Amino acid sequence: MAVPEEESPIHKPPIVPGRDKEPAVNGAADEEEEEDDDDVLADDEEEEEEEEEEEEEQPVTQESTMRSTRARMESLFRRLSTERVPLRVHDVIVKGNTKTKDSVIEAEIEGLKHIGTVQELLQAATVANSRLHGLGIFQAVHITLESGPHELPGTANVIVEVVETKSPFSGDFGLYTKPGVRSWILEGSARLKNLFGYGDMWDGSLSYSWDQASEVSAGVSLPRFKRLVTPVMARVTLLSQDWLKFSSYKERSLGLSLGLLSLKNHAVEYNVSWRMLSDPSQMSSRSVRRQLGHGLLSSVKYIFKVDRRNSPLRPTRGYAFVSTSQISGFVPDYRSVRFVRQEFDLRCAFPLGFYNTALNFGISTGVIFPWGSGFLKTPSSLPERFFLGGNSSPVCTLGGPTSLWGFKTRGLGPAEPRREARGNGNDENSGTDFLGGDLAVTAFTDLSFDLPLRVLREAGIHGHTFACAGSLTKLTENAFRNLSFQKVRDSFRTSAGVGIIVPTKLFRMEVNYCYILKQLEHDRGKTGVQFSFSSP
């Protein structure tokens, strides 16, 4: 692999003579130039080693040449490790790209041009190599250095040679989590890479989520779009989600989402979608009936994320913070869905020093409120509300307040009785619809520890005990006027338990025994064994 080798170029074996280009030096040979010429290749150590092996079989005279070269290299490395060796890059030459535009490659290797020393050059070469690999359109990337023009001492040329992927088409099938989807998904996708030579990635995917959602989508992502320095993504999605069992409605939406900014800690995306809520069963409760119909959602979402945990699957040290802000109604049309939504997630992990034990704390809150004329009397949009419960673990999921051990999907919160059952002989109780809430708070504490058996430890299987609490309340339609701290406190449901965590290649599975400490009427919490699944 090329990338790891670049991280410590100083420790590479000396370059075999004959591979380097002989410096065309003048009489006052610049020692630095010679040393530059002997600079290590950014990668391809394997080729060097192979050649070294071949050449070991050659006569002894070559051995002595090698020894002298090695001595020179060692002195160069000593110099590099102790002092700054000045160097400038004269030219960067790109080779091997038949389809990919030069501008795409040059944008990723921009850092190579502004270096002042050999050390900086090696570092910049490492970064450039990983960025080019990150585009996902090259099979291999070689960065080599050669001496600059004779008349310009102290310069070098950088040659970037890329090998484009032969087949632009690739397919995938797997288990993923995507931001915005609350539970993990099974996805099959096909990708077309670099169709137009701009590093563009086209993909179409079919996915099925464990909360009965199916999605067909197609998207394109560009590493560069005009003046934007971050990758840009556009995606068209047709989503169908079935909540009949929990809330008596089905959701279908056709949407376009644009990822406008994607940095390490910040992301901005815009989404416009046409959403249709329907109830084929015609058994929905009054509040759900009022929301059935068409709506246009046009929203901007900003995500700020900091994740300093050592592992997303089993965090034992560090913290993570995510803030998601969403404003919808960004079209002049007053008839589109208008709301403001804010979520906060905080996770902390503290190691306790024995048996790999760690204490995890987490708190998640979310609030949604409509805006626009008459906003105090308007209910919030049903699919955008918060719902608690399900089969995901709060330790790993960072998508706002969603999970609570021991409660079924959408298993707690404001509920309303469904339509009266038809027919005299039918069961009187036709069930309840869970309507979600406008204000959600969840908190948990989790103590994870290794199990005594070595086999289990080596497999990564560990145990945990946990306790969690969650609350879901309604704020809209003037309900916030009746809210008090006492009421919010009384609305908290709590559960505790113990379990075993089995990390597999695809997902993280928990087998827990949950005990419901407090639940309210209509909640669907169950004391007993429960499975949780999550993937990072």
Add this chain to the structure above:
Amino acid sequence: MDEANRVREKLTLVARKGCFGLPTACPSCLPVYIYLRLANVPFDIEFNLINPQADEIPYVESGDYVAYNNEKGGVIEALKEDGMVDLDSEISMVSEWISTKAMICSWLSAAVTYELWLGSDGSSAHKIYYSDLPWPVGKLLYLKQMVVAKQVLGITNENAERKSEEIYRNATFAYKALSARLGEQSFFFENRPTSLDAIFLGHALFTLQALPLESLVTADQHAAVNMLIRGEYVPRPWPCLGEAVGMFLSSCRLQLLCWICKKAEERSNHHLLHNELESSVLRSKLAEHNNLLRYADSKAHLLVAGSPFPSVPSSHSDPSSSASRQGPSNRSNFNDSGLELAKDRKILSGSKPKTKPKREKTQEERTFKRRSKYFLLTQLVGVLVFLSLLGGSEDTEDYDS
């Protein structure tokens, strides 16, 4: 016990929004509204503005009980079957009653569907169903519904002309039969209201008030002109100006409308109402039967919530309604004028659509001109007197406002 509970909880009718002077302007919702009014059942009305094509709307709910329109043969049948509201006891087995009702529900309903979606520019349909949806959503749903309407009526490009004639022929037969059945009675059967009356009234009032007008002024404005003819017009003062000036300007606006009507008539060489005939064939066919028009007119007070049936129409009062969304309920002051509009069409009951006869000026038009001139003059004199008497104080008011 359940039925008693149901009766105790007040009914709520969820229907499409009201406009064109109707409490609910959807042709399938209006009969249910009128049925509940005929039965003197107190109910609230709420509007669903976001589900234009759902066939379960209208629905009536009472607590956890819901009667959807796509179950049990419709809301009215469901309410009868569930013992909530029943006006058809003892009549529902009479074969003539059943066949008359079936005729209304098939032929007249098909005619309204045709005119609403295919036989006009779609402005009425757009206002009733899509004006509260965001533009792209509304537009696409409207186009989709036009295709669905064609499929329901069995219309293709080849048979469009033939189907249109068949629909209007059936409507003509239906109106003749209904006119003969009604005679001079107050109701169609047994001199009492039944669901048949509700369904026909819903159809008639919708046809008279909501089917599209291809005129240069809107239905409300034209209704205002008619009130002026009858001498009932009360101009509304613009509150930001002095009352007299405001009223003067308001009457000037109306005069301008009258002038526009007249000019349009001269330009196109038909009567303005005749233009409407070209876009509302159904209305003209209904207008041929005076007793049907009279019947619809006599029941028009049902459209005003709060006035019990049967009684003299009370003054206009706001309905006890809570809109689920910010739905403009276009309850104009000209509720009854739409029916006057129908009366005015008596003149043209014999006209055929798509012909352009030269029309002579009627007595009514001359009266209208004379009255409008007198009115304008009176207003002008009144303003001048007011200004001269009070002088600068009115100017100060203007500046303050």
